[in-house]
Amino acid sequence: MIEIRELKKSFNGKVVLDGVNLDIKRGEISVIIGRSGEGKSVLIKHIIGLLKPDSGRILLDGKDITTMSEKEFREVLKRFGMLFQGAALFDSMTVEENVGFALREHTDLPDSTIRKIVKEKLKRVGLEGVESMMPADLSGGMKKRVGLARAIAMDPEIVLFDEPTTGLDPIMSDSIADLMLDTQRALKTTYVVITHDINLTYKIADMVAMLHQGRIIEKGTVEEMKANPNPILRQFLEGRAEGPIKVF
Amino acid sequence: MREFFERLGLMAEKAVITTGQIIIMLFQAVYYLFLPPFKFRNMFKQMEFVGVRSLFVVVLTGSFTGMVLAMQGYNALKRFGAESLVGPTVALSMARELGPVLTGLMVTGRAGSAMATELGTMRVTEQIDALYTMAINPVKYLVTPRIVAGVLMLPVLAIITDFVGVLGGYFVGVKLLGINPGVYIGRTIDFVSVNDIFYGLTKSAVFGLIITLISSFQGYHASGGAEGVGRAATSAVVLSCVLILVSDYFLTSIMF
Numbered sequence: 001m002i003e004i005r006e007l008k009k010s011f012n013g014k015v016v017l018d019g020v021n022l023d024i025k026r027g028e029i030s031v032i033i034g035r036s037g038e039g040k041s042v043l044i045k046h047i048i049g050l051l052k053p054d055s056g057r058i059l060l061d062g063k064d065i066t067t068m069s070e071k072e073f074r075e076v077l078k079r080f081g082m083l084f085q086g087a088a089l090f091d092s093m094t095v096e097e098n099v100g101f102a103l104r105e106h107t108d109l110p111d112s113t114i115r116k117i118v119k120e121k122l123k124r125v126g127l128e129g130v131e132s133m134m135p136a137d138l139s140g141g142m143k144k145r146v147g148l149a150r151a152i153a154m155d156p157e158i159v160l161f162d163e164p165t166t167g168l169d170p171i172m173s174d175s176i177a178d179l180m181l182d183t184q185r186a187l188k189t190t191y192v193v194i195t196h197d198i199n200l201t202y203k204i205a206d207m208v209a210m211l212h213q214g215r216i217i218e219k220g221t222v223e224e225m226k227a228n229p230n231p232i233l234r235q236f237l238e239g240r241a242e243g244p245i246k247v248f
Numbered sequence: 249m250r251e252f253f254e255r256l257g258l259m260a261e262k263a264v265i266t267t268g269q270i271i272i273m274l275f276q277a278v279y280y281l282f283l284p285p286f287k288f289r290n291m292f293k294q295m296e297f298v299g300v301r302s303l304f305v306v307v308l309t310g311s312f313t314g315m316v317l318a319m320q321g322y323n324a325l326k327r328f329g330a331e332s333l334v335g336p337t338v339a340l341s342m343a344r345e346l347g348p349v350l351t352g353l354m355v356t357g358r359a360g361s362a363m364a365t366e367l368g369t370m371r372v373t374e375q376i377d378a379l380y381t382m383a384i385n386p387v388k389y390l391v392t393p394r395i396v397a398g399v400l401m402l403p404v405l406a407i408i409t410d411f412v413g414v415l416g417g418y419f420v421g422v423k424l425l426g427i428n429p430g431v432y433i434g435r436t437i438d439f440v441s442v443n444d445i446f447y448g449l450t451k452s453a454v455f456g457l458i459i460t461l462i463s464s465f466q467g468y469h470a471s472g473g474a475e476g477v478g479r480a481a482t483s484a485v486v487l488s489c490v491l492i493l494v495s496d497y498f499l500t501s502i503m504f
Contacts, residue, residue: 048381077383088374092366102382 001026001190002047007056009042016042018214029184029191031201034211040194043211044160048082049073081151081159085166087143089135096131099150121149125179141172152183161193165200177203198237270465273387277395280388291393298359299401305354310409313346314338314416322425335432336439338417343440343448347410349496351402352455356488360463363394364484367467368477391464395457402456403449447503454499455492462488
């Protein structure tokens with residue numbers, strides 16, 4: 001569904017992505033792991049068009065999205081949803097207005113229908129009765145759930161997740177993992193997740209890819225990655241300070 | 249020495265780049281104004297924020313400015329036996345200069361800083377990125393309504409400032425300093441023309457554009473967390489005030 005070919009990106013002379021090659025399959029949960037600062041967020045921002053590569057291509061169903069016009073790409077964006085690391089809820093709007101935002105901007109649905117859809121999406125993420133609350137009144141876990149409800153409001157084909165469990169306690173993290181599995185199976189959506197949470201990866205991933213020094217160095221199923229002897233991958237998966245990856 | 253010139257060069261380069269970015273944002277905002285879909289709700293919300301919520305501060309500013317002008321004007325004109333010209337002095341000063349400029353400066357402090365802070369916070373918490381990912385053009389959604397609000401509401405506020413300024417001047421001149429009310433009003437009507445008011449309102453519209461464009465730009469491009477947002481708000485206010493005063497000179501020299 002998404003093919004990333006030789007993607008390169010530098011910022012002020014510092015190389016962040018150095019020829020990334022990756023395929024994201026339709027209907028699967030693909031997880032990209034890597035250390036903090038390796039470029040996972042930069043990679044995901046390229047997929048959603050927030051950044052343009054220095055070179056390389058990103059093909060969506062065979063079409064290169066990096067060279068599309070703004071008008072064409074805006075139509076492509078309607079196939080995507082994204083959950084940001086901090087949820088990025090609009091803090092001047094209620095939960096109901098946040099989740100229904102894209103529906104109000106892009107459709108002519110009557111307000112009553114939108115409110116019904118919002119209620120259904122919130123129920124799907126395990127939240128009920130929070131429509132009139134403001135983002136500032138929500139806990140971290142609730143914000144992520146509302147963010148996910150907003151991301152799936154338009155029934156997108158692809159949902160991107162930027163560190164969905166960062167900042168959450170282990171119980172809440174597991175609950176978010178369950179939620180991601182439930183919604184993905186129900187909606188048959190393609191999920192692309194970037195994270196350094198190994199437990200989350202093991203629980204939800206159909207495919208895992210490790211980003212290290214600007215390239216995908218290993219990819220496979222969870223079982224394949226667990227059995228992979230690559231010392232860099234092993235050090236990351238086992239969470240050891242000592243190994244080929246130097247901390248300082 | 250070399251370091252000094254390097255720094256100077258970098259500052260000049262940054263100033264040129266920033267000016268270019270501001271002009272590009274202005275062109276984009278105006279372009280998107282005429283591109284459907286048209287979302288008037290956002291525009292009215294901004295007009296209410298910039299205009300209606302600034303009423304109290306501009307009424308206060310205008311009335312006291314008129315009162316001070318009348319007092320100072322009377323003091324100066326009495327030496328020439330020209331107290332009857334206090335009315336026109338207040339009215340002309342308010343309409344041509346003080347109304348637009350003081351309104352602009354007050355709205356900068358109130359609405360301009362709030363705009364920069366709001367957009368800056370949206371930027372650093374990825375809310376602007378979220379808008380983009382929902383296929384909504386952030387400039388069209390955030391900046392265009394603010395600029396429209398500034399251009400439309402500043403002249404309205406300026407005329408209110410002029411009116412309360414003249415009222416304040418009347419109160420001081422007639423009630424406190426004993427100028428004949430008929431003379432005060434009559435001389436005011438004799439000397440103040442429609443052009444004086446019109447040019448003042450034109451200045452206000454330009455100031456409204458400056459405030460909203462600069463404040464939106466600073467907030468939209470904020471970075472570096474809370475400190476960055478604070479910097480954006482400060483820059484927005486300082487730059488807007490400076491540009492209001494500089495453009496005031498050039499507009500005055502063209503119009504008058």
